[in-house]
Amino acid sequence: LTEKEKKAREYNSDEIEILEGLEPVRKRPGMYIGSTSSQGLHHLVWEIIDNGIDEALAGFATKIDITVEKDGSVTVIDDGRGIPVDTMDKNGKSALETVFTVLHAGGKFGNGGYKVSGGLHGVGASVVNALSTNLDVTVVREGKKYYMDFDHGHVKSKIKVIGDAPEHEHGTRVHFTPDPKIFTETTEFDDKILNTRIRELAFLNKGLTLAFTDQRIANAKPTVYKY
Numbered sequence: 001l002t003e004k005e006k007k008a009r010e011y012n013s014d015e016i017e018i019l020e021g022l023e024p025v026r027k028r029p030g031m032y033i034g035s036t037s038s039q040g041l042h043h044l045v046w047e048i049i050d051n052g053i054d055e056a057l058a059g060f061a062t063k064i065d066i067t068v069e070k071d072g073s074v075t076v077i078d079d080g081r082g083i084p085v086d087t088m089d090k091n092g093k094s095a096l097e098t099v100f101t102v103l104h105a106g107g108k109f110g111n112g113g114y115k116v117s118g119g120l121h122g123v124g125a126s127v128v129n130a131l132s133t134n135l136d137v138t139v140v141r142e143g144k145k146y147y148m149d150f151d152h153g154h155v156k157s158k159i160k161v162i163g164d165a166p167e168h169e170h171g172t173r174v175h176f177t178p179d180p181k182i183f184t185e186t187t188e189f190d191d192k193i194l195n196t197r198i199r200e201l202a203f204l205n206k207g208l209t210l211a212f213t214d215q216r217i218a219n220a221k222p223t224v225y226k227y
C-alpha cells in the first residue's frame, strides 16, 4: 500500500466522530463558553459543577467539593451515583468516555423532562475536556474505582479499574487544567469570582452543600456553603 492508500484506509468512522466531537470547540471556543477571557475560564468550573448539581437535582448527590490546586488546576468532586461506566452499544465506548468526548452527550433526564438547572448532565463536560491540556476523571460506583484521562480532549488512557471501593462509597471526581493556548488572557482562577458564584449556587440549591478550597493559599481551609 502506498502511504496515500494507507492514510485513506485509516481515515475511518472513529476519526470522523473525534473531529466532529471536539475540534470545533477548540477552533471556536467562544461559541461554547462565551469568550476565552477570564469569564470563559471560570465558565469551565460552572459547567462541571452544573453536572454535579444535576446529580443532586436527580436526588443522589448531597455535596460538591471544589478545589483550586496549588498548580492552578481545578478538582471537583460530588457524591452522586458516579458517571456510568458501562459500554454504550451505540459506539462501543464506555458512557464515561462518551460524556467527555462527544459534544451533546449527556444523561437522559429521569422523567424525560426538560432541563431546569444549568447543564444537561454532561453536555458541558466534553467542552471542558476539549479546552483543557489535561483532564482526568475518577468514578466510584458499585464497589469499584474507575479512572481515565484525556489530553486536549483526546483519550490518553482508556477506562480502567484502579481499585475497589466500599459499597456505600460513590461519586465522581473531575480534575482539569485549562489550556493556556485557549485562555490567552489568563488561566488564573479568581477565588472572589469562585466564592461568589459557589455561594449563589448553594443558595439556589437549598440542601446541597458546596465547599470551596483554594490550595494556593497556605493552610487553606474549606469554605462551606449550605442553605
Ligand SMILES: Cc1cc(C)cc(-c2cc(NC(=O)[C@H]3COCCO3)[nH]n2)c1
Pocket: 048, 049, 050, 051, 052, 053, 055, 064, 076, 077, 078, 080, 081, 082, 083, 084, 099, 106, 107, 108, 121, 122, 125, 172, 173, 174
Ligand atoms: C447517572 C449519571 C449520568 C450522567 C451522564 C452523569 C452523571 C453524573 C455526573 C456527575 N458529576 C459530574 O459530571 C461532575 C460534577 O462535579 C463533580 C465531578 O463530577 N455526577 N453524576 C450521572
